[in-house]
Amino acid sequence: MSDTELVLRSTRVVTPEGTRAASVTVTGGTITAVLPHDAAVPAGASLHDFGDDVLLPGLVDTHVHVNDPGRTEWEGFWTATRAAAAGGITTLVDMPLNSLPPTTTVDGLRTKQEVARSKAHVDVGFWGGALPDNVRDLRPLHDAGVFGFKCFLSPSGVEEFPELNREQLSAAMTEIAGFGGLLIVHAEDPHELDVAPHLSGPKYADYLATRPRVSENAAIEGLIAVAGRIGARVHILHLSSSDALPLVAAAKAAGVRLTAETCPHYLTLTAEEVPDGASEFKCCPPIREAANQDLLWDALADGTIDCIVTDHSPSTADLKTPDFATAWGGISSLQLSLPAIWTEARRRGRSLEDVVRWMSTAPADLVGLARKGAIVPGRDADFAVLAPDETFTVDPAALHHRNQVTAYAGKTLHGVVRSTWLRGVRIASDGTLADPTGRLLERTN
Numbered sequence: 001m002s003d004t005e006l007v008l009r010s011t012r013v014v015t016p017e018g019t020r021a022a023s024v025t026v027t028g029g030t031i032t033a034v035l036p037h038d039a040a041v042p043a044g045a046s047l048h049d050f051g052d053d054v055l056l057p058g059l060v061d062t063h064v065h066v067n068d069p070g071r072t073e074w075e076g077f078w079t080a081t082r083a084a085a086a087g088g089i090t091t092l093v094d095m096p097l098n099s100l101p102p103t104t105t106v107d108g109l110r111t112k113q114e115v116a117r118s119k120a121h122v123d124v125g126f127w128g129g130a131l132p133d134n135v136r137d138l139r140p141l142h143d144a145g146v147f148g149f150k151c152f153l154s155p156s157g158v159e160e161f162p163e164l165n166r167e168q169l170s171a172a173m174t175e176i177a178g179f180g181g182l183l184i185v186h187a188e189d190p191h192e193l194d195v196a197p198h199l200s201g202p203k204y205a206d207y208l209a210t211r212p213r214v215s216e217n218a219a220i221e222g223l224i225a226v227a228g229r230i231g232a233r234v235h236i237l238h239l240s241s242s243d244a245l246p247l248v249a250a251a252k253a254a255g256v257r258l259t260a261e262t263c264p265h266y267l268t269l270t271a272e273e274v275p276d277g278a279s280e281f282k283c284c285p286p287i288r289e290a291a292n293q294d295l296l297w298d299a300l301a302d303g304t305i306d307c308i309v310t311d312h313s314p315s316t317a318d319l320k321t322p323d324f325a326t327a328w329g330g331i332s333s334l335q336l337s338l339p340a341i342w343t344e345a346r347r348r349g350r351s352l353e354d355v356v357r358w359m360s361t362a363p364a365d366l367v368g369l370a371r372k373g374a375i376v377p378g379r380d381a382d383f384a385v386l387a388p389d390e391t392f393t394v395d396p397a398a399l400h401h402r403n404q405v406t407a408y409a410g411k412t413l414h415g416v417v418r419s420t421w422l423r424g425v426r427i428a429s430d431g432t433l434a435d436p437t438g439r440l441l442e443r444t445n
Contacts, residue, residue: 029423058090058382070100088384120438145442148182
């Protein structure tokens with residue numbers, strides 16, 4: 001007698017071998033087979049036939065600021081993971097800062113895990129943080145299961161998470177390389193930021209001038225040099241400057257252990273469209289010009305940029321002041337990342353297979369989540385069901401984020417997430433969320 005519990009069927013199932021009509025069988029929360037579309041349903045198994053809606057592997061978002069505990073008025077595990085589930089994301093990895101305490105010690109990690117445990121609607125992992133004074137904490141955090149370590153090369157915006165200077169970067173990178181860890185870096189050069197114009201007010205062009213491309217380029221060039229010398233594994237966060245792409249490509253070709261990500265807002269929004277005073281568009285590094293965006297898409301296509309993740313960085317609405325100099329920098333997009341990217345990808349002739357590679361497979365590979373990121377036997381039965389040709393207009397009131405502030409308000413997007421499944425259990429259906437069943441994840445390799 002078959003032990004298959006569940007069969008998910010669609011005329012369009014995105015697998016590593018391509019998109020095809022298939023039936024996916026599930027037992028005990030694990031994918032057991034990808035069969036022909038008309039395969040017989042085993043006795044006792046329940047069938048869910050999605051017709052022509054697309055069955056995707058659940059998305060993996062490795063760059064999320066949940067801000068819990070300590071700044072839960074900004075977000076929180078309950079609201080962030082609900083938004084993720086509603087948007088087809090089944091796994092996220094939480095950043096170490098903007099929570100209090102930050103995840104820079106094992107005690108800080110345990111505090112965060114305890115807060116998240118009963119609130120997670122999706123699976124949740126954690127990054128550690130590398131600070132000027134916590135080199136001795138890095139190996140214990142690695143042993144405790146964090147997926148890597150985040151650092152800043154310029155001020156982070158919160159005093160409890162200071163940036164690293166060149167000597168401190170080298171010390172942290174050497175320590176992390178010694179135990180085979182991953183360093184992820186906010187790469188903006190503080191000197192270049194200091195000498196850039198210091199402008200305030202509501203004009204986006206003035207804000208853009210305060211964070212020029214050269215600040216990213218210089219930081220990435222220096223980072224590559226240190227990583228190459230030490231032999232460390234390094235990941236560039238939220239790359240926005242197309243000028244840095246030749247540096248990244250050359251470093252990869254030379255054997256530097258380097259990866260890079262970009263974000264939905266850099267790929268779908270442009271500096272030219274940002275209204276004055278609309279600080280819901282403010283982020284660091286900033287949204288740049290349309291010509292710059294075209295080159296980021298080219299870099300995704302040729303593999304210079306490895307993945308797309310949100311950098312979901314929310315705040316309360318009052319911190320989004322009309323003055324770009326004083327407004328909090330961060331864009332909330334957990335619930336909207338899949339349709340936002342799919343809308344632009346389809347316009348540019350890219351496929352859902354590309355989107356899955358950039359938003360599910362590559363992020364899972366980045367952090368070593370071998371059971372995530374693809375519809376393959378032996379992987380977790382994590383899925384998103386997408387109606388790719390349907391459209392909707394973004395209504396902030398329909399978002400599950402704690403603060404319903406979004407740069408996508410009023411935009412019409414392609415791709416409606418019908419349902420989301422975590423280990424074979426439907427956790428979201430047409431915007432309605434089930435009780436939380438997410439697990440806390442730890443690095444295992």
